[in-house]
Amino acid sequence: MKNFEERYTAWMDDALDRDERAAFERALPDPAAAAREREEWLRLRGLMRQALEPARMPHADFVNSRIREAIAREARPAARSAPRLFPLPRLAFAGGFLVVLACVLSAIILSGPAPEAPTVSEIVAAQVRDERNRAYAFEAPGRAAVLWIDDAGFIPANERL
């Protein structure tokens, strides 16, 4: 059973059926004042509906598509930056790097300690063509070696090299 306020609101909104409406109007203490109030409310409601009707947006499809694009654009980096512990390309790259590193290190280790490199150049042998000539080998300052040929020939000063 509806209380008075509910029935009054339904009557104001013209939501009662004919029997309920007649019964409610009979029960009103001041039907004339209530009728005025109802007319005023209906008029006001009409005005409100008119005023609050949503305005149509110009080029609504275009604006809609731009908004969708912006949403998609912003969603992409978010998806990319989603934390992935070991993405496949990075794993493959790191694997290749480690294989090459292992090969290089293995080659270094297996080759063993490098033999002591000489620090001075050394003349192992020297032989002159002419038996009367002589060739000597000795060390010189600056870790140098000298190949000394006694008779190495003569070029006159006026001859060009």
Add this chain to the structure above:
Amino acid sequence: MERWLIPWLMVVLFAAGAHAEDRIWAALVLGTTENPPRPAPEELEPFVKGLRTVFGYNSFYLLAAKEKKIRKGTEEWVVPNKKVFLKLQCIDRSPGCYTVNLELYFKKELLVTSQVKFARDAPLYIRGPNWGKGRLIYILEVR
């Protein structure tokens, strides 16, 4: 991805460096005695002290210089001219050492043959023929 490139490059460069080839620098120098002594060219400065001690000259002129890759089996004519020729043939290579056969020709005749073990940055001086008032000297150095 870029940050992975740096270690990659380091490994590749390291591997390449391990097999880098040395070069042999050869120069033909004229040593003379002059008063006052002439300053040596910049390229000869590291050798001047040794050259003075060994050959006794106080002025040195760089007549020609060349730098070439040295590899086992290669044969090179070093700074040749019309009168003097020096032929080098690398016959062996061990870490930091090249064994080279050399032949010095004077006026197209073989003057001397020699076998030299070159250490890196340790030069070889060869006393060449006299030229005018000075003497020709070969300098060979593996770098």
